[in-house]
Amino acid sequence: MPIIEAKNLEKTYEGEAGAASTQALKGATLNIEEGEFVAIMGPSGSGKSTLLHILGFLDKQSGGTYKFNGKVIDEFDDEELAKVRNAEMGFVFQAFNLLPKATVLENIRLPLMYSGVDEKTWNTLADEAIEAVGLSNRTHHLASQLSGGEKQRAAIARALVMKPKVIFADEPTGNLDSKSGQSVMKIIQDLNENHGHTIVLITHETYTAEHAQRIIKLKDGAIESDEKVGHRHKADEYIK
Amino acid sequence: MKIKHSLKTAISCLRSHKSRSLLTILGVVIGITSIILIMSIGQGAEDLILGEIQGLGSRTIAVIPGREPSGPSDIAQLLTTSLTERDFQAINRKENVPTAKDVMPIVFGTATASFENDTFNLTIMGPTERALEMFNIEVEEGAFFTEDDIRSKADVVVIGSKVKDELFGASNAVGQKIKIKNKSFKVIGVMPQKGQISFFNFDEMALSPYSTVQQYILGIKYFNRFIVEAESDETVDRTVEDVKRTLREVHQIDDPSKDDFFVQTQAEIANTLGTITSVLTLLLTSIAAISLVVGGIGIMNIMLVAVTERTREIGLRKALGARGKDILTQFLLEAVILTAIGGLIGIFFGAILSFGASIAIKQFVGLNWHFTFPFFAAFIGLFVSAVIGLIFGLYPAKQASLKSPIEALRYE
Numbered sequence: 001m002p003i004i005e006a007k008n009l010e011k012t013y014e015g016e017a018g019a020a021s022t023q024a025l026k027g028a029t030l031n032i033e034e035g036e037f038v039a040i041m042g043p044s045g046s047g048k049s050t051l052l053h054i055l056g057f058l059d060k061q062s063g064g065t066y067k068f069n070g071k072v073i074d075e076f077d078d079e080e081l082a083k084v085r086n087a088e089m090g091f092v093f094q095a096f097n098l099l100p101k102a103t104v105l106e107n108i109r110l111p112l113m114y115s116g117v118d119e120k121t122w123n124t125l126a127d128e129a130i131e132a133v134g135l136s137n138r139t140h141h142l143a144s145q146l147s148g149g150e151k152q153r154a155a156i157a158r159a160l161v162m163k164p165k166v167i168f169a170d171e172p173t174g175n176l177d178s179k180s181g182q183s184v185m186k187i188i189q190d191l192n193e194n195h196g197h198t199i200v201l202i203t204h205e206t207y208t209a210e211h212a213q214r215i216i217k218l219k220d221g222a223i224e225s226d227e228k229v230g231h232r233h234k235a236d237e238y239i240k
Numbered sequence: 241m242k243i244k245h246s247l248k249t250a251i252s253c254l255r256s257h258k259s260r261s262l263l264t265i266l267g268v269v270i271g272i273t274s275i276i277l278i279m280s281i282g283q284g285a286e287d288l289i290l291g292e293i294q295g296l297g298s299r300t301i302a303v304i305p306g307r308e309p310s311g312p313s314d315i316a317q318l319l320t321t322s323l324t325e326r327d328f329q330a331i332n333r334k335e336n337v338p339t340a341k342d343v344m345p346i347v348f349g350t351a352t353a354s355f356e357n358d359t360f361n362l363t364i365m366g367p368t369e370r371a372l373e374m375f376n377i378e379v380e381e382g383a384f385f386t387e388d389d390i391r392s393k394a395d396v397v398v399i400g401s402k403v404k405d406e407l408f409g410a411s412n413a414v415g416q417k418i419k420i421k422n423k424s425f426k427v428i429g430v431m432p433q434k435g436q437i438s439f440f441n442f443d444e445m446a447l448s449p450y451s452t453v454q455q456y457i458l459g460i461k462y463f464n465r466f467i468v469e470a471e472s473d474e475t476v477d478r479t480v481e482d483v484k485r486t487l488r489e490v491h492q493i494d495d496p497s498k499d500d501f502f503v504q505t506q507a508e509i510a511n512t513l514g515t516i517t518s519v520l521t522l523l524l525t526s527i528a529a530i531s532l533v534v535g536g537i538g539i540m541n542i543m544l545v546a547v548t549e550r551t552r553e554i555g556l557r558k559a560l561g562a563r564g565k566d567i568l569t570q571f572l573l574e575a576v577i578l579t580a581i582g583g584l585i586g587i588f589f590g591a592i593l594s595f596g597a598s599i600a601i602k603q604f605v606g607l608n609w610h611f612t613f614p615f616f617a618a619f620i621g622l623f624v625s626a627v628i629g630l631i632f633g634l635y636p637a638k639q640a641s642l643k644s645p646i647e648a649l650r651y652e
Contacts, residue, residue: 058559058646079563085645086561097556097649101256113245114561158560 003069003165003198004032004055010063011050011221024050026221027064034165037192037199039209042218048202049170051218055200056089056168057081069165086114090159090197092188094171096151098158100144104135107143108158115162129157132195133187149180156187166198167191173208185211186235211235246566250573257546261578264542267535268582268628269589272621274528276590279617281597282521284609289513291608299341299476300374302504303331303466303483321462322491322500330490331466337482339475344370345463347453353399353446355407355418362403363445364420366453367467374467377442382414382429390449395456398429402443420446421457434608476505532624535582536632543575543636554640555648568641575633576626583625587618 011025024047032038042048053059054066057073066073068084076084090111098107108126117125130136133153138146146154152172159167169188173181189211191197201212209215210233217224254261306320328345331337347366352359371377372384377398385396397418404413417424425448434442454460470479480503487501488494547554554567591613598611 053646056559058649059644082558082561082563085559091559093649097552097559099553099556102252106252110557111560113249114557114563114566162561 001070002031003034004030004200005067005070006030006055006064007066008064009051009054009061009066011047011054011059012062024221025054025061028218028221028223029064030216030223030226032166032198032200034198035192035196036214037189037201037212039201039203039212039215040218041203041206041209041215042224043204045220046218047221048204048218050221052168052170052200052202056091057085058091082114086111087162088165090162090164090167092152092155092159092167092169092172094174096143096148096155096175098143098146098151098154101142103140103142104130104146104154104157105139107154108161110158111162117162125161126157129161130154132160132191133157147180148176149183152176152180152184153187156184156191160191160195160197164197166200169199169201171202171204173203173205181208182235185233189235207233243569246569246573247577249570250577253570254574254577260542264539265535265578265582265585267538268532268579268625269535269586271528271532271535272583272586272625273589273593274531275525275621276587276614276617277594277597278521278524278528279614280590280594280612282517282524283612283614284594284598284601285517286514286521287612288607288609289517290510298473298506298510299470300506301468301470301476301480301483302506303468303487303501304504305462305464305501307499307502320500321460323463323466324461325463327487327490328463328466330486331468331483336486337468337479339471339479339482340468341471342370342374342467342469344368344374344467345450346371346465346467347450347458347460347462348464349453349458351420351446351457353403353407353418353420355416358407360403360406362400363441364397364453364457365440365445365447366450366457367447368450371447374469375440375442377447378432378434379429380432381412382427384429385447385449390451393451393455394449395423395425395452396428396448397425398431398447399427400431400441400443400445401433403446404430423456476507480505532628536579536628539575539578539629540632540636543571543633544639546574547571547636547640550640551643551648551651554643555645555651558643558645559649564641567643568637571637571640572630572633575637576629579625579629579633580622583622586625587621590618590621 007029008027009025009029010023010027012021012023015021028047028051040048040051050059054061057068060073069088099110105126108129109122112122112125130139133156135150135153135157138150138154143151143154172184172188176184185208188199188201192199199212201209203209210229210231212229213232214226214228216226303323305322323345328343331340332343344367349364350361351364353362367375368390369384369386377384379398382398384398385394388394389396397420399413407413407418408416413427413430416427418427419425431442450463468479468483470476483503484499488496488499491500493499557567594613595611598609601607601609
């Protein structure tokens, strides 16, 4: 059973009174298996962010059906949506979205605070996540004191601290220089290959997308192509 | 999220905006400070009045010459000469006022007293020897004057502690002669310091037989007051009626509306003054309460700005699994913590200011004022300020909790 099962997803943004409404998604159908690493590509305005937001329970579709882990999204109420976002999904954003005045540790503990996880294990879990992204020497630094690459690594640690099934990454390298971008992609690949996280990555760069096993190309709100990657890039080939 | 963590989150968010948080609560601080100050002073005033009434005794009745003033412009009515020695004798007769335990006439006026090179402006009062008991006067050194002194219009005075200090300093006053209105008076007693008692400050007073004061100092033949003490609380009303009837007989008045005197009981005075202070306190407190509402609106304003400013943070928290009620709790707690801190600071400043005010009143007004900290008001103040945070924080917090995660994350 695929973990993500989307059929004919549509999303229409209603315009303000008088303005025309825009259709961001015009019937996208895709399945993603557990443990897969999928990149969603497309030019800006193609609907790739909208698709990711719907898949990540941050937004609701206007048409079509979406099953997450076998359950139809319409069956979830807001509280359950929050619970699934918290436990099963991790998010990595282009703009990092860390709390700047909190330390790295505090930022990473944030999902734990909204979970039912026993408080005694919080620091162990957070430390594991921090170690996984190689930020152990920055644990007690304020998020605002980190470099761009470090910020994104902290954000990844936050996304994986709950050991979610799926990690959604929305242009994670978009704000980074190529070297920091490489190290971020290395971590993402490692999470997929060695820790079994399903990854859904959004990017507009072919090179970044080719780190995935499969590329779904979107154009004007519809899926243009859905193909396996012939020659995958290995992030650790380049940084050493 | 557990409430403990909501609390921690709220506190750390407030701490990251220290100066703004402080400015936000200023309105609440000022509101609570003024309420505490006003209530403390109101309480002090009421205690003072009640204390004085008790000092004089609730059975005490004052007969005052003139018609009861009907308004401020009617004050001239107070200056009449209608109470005379004949009235005193009449009231003093058992068959006229059987329930009167004590009757005492008083005259008073101001005069300058001097000893060697020192002078002092004092109030000179002329009661009878009964004053010792009726006004609860003690004599520290020497003795009080006697009935014989009254009959012989003896030139003797008993002086208050302040008069003694001003004229004699540390040296012995009893036996010395002071000059009042160019007449020599022998000091026969000194009263210990007592502060203000029932509107008379005996510390700044000299007491002399009423006959002496009438003849040598004031040059009058009438009295300023009769003080009548009823046998018991139950007989006060009857005594008042008997006194009125007796005086009307002596003054040959048939129509009570033409009375040339009026009678006041301590209970009446206490009630009147108590009502005045309560109304004043209430009035001032409600004005201060308005500032609390204004403070609350200020908090709502700032919270709304903060919610808009932190839209992205709200979106992020929701993406990470925060439920609407987690966000609501966080923002509500921030507002309540803010106002509760404001309340605490207000109580602190209110206590300091009212303590300062009590010292100032004692020092400069010379009233026997006691500082009272209105614990009840402090408790209410803290409660009210927290409630204000709750009320005015609810709308912004609700706005925050309703934000959709993606709308919030997209916000620039």
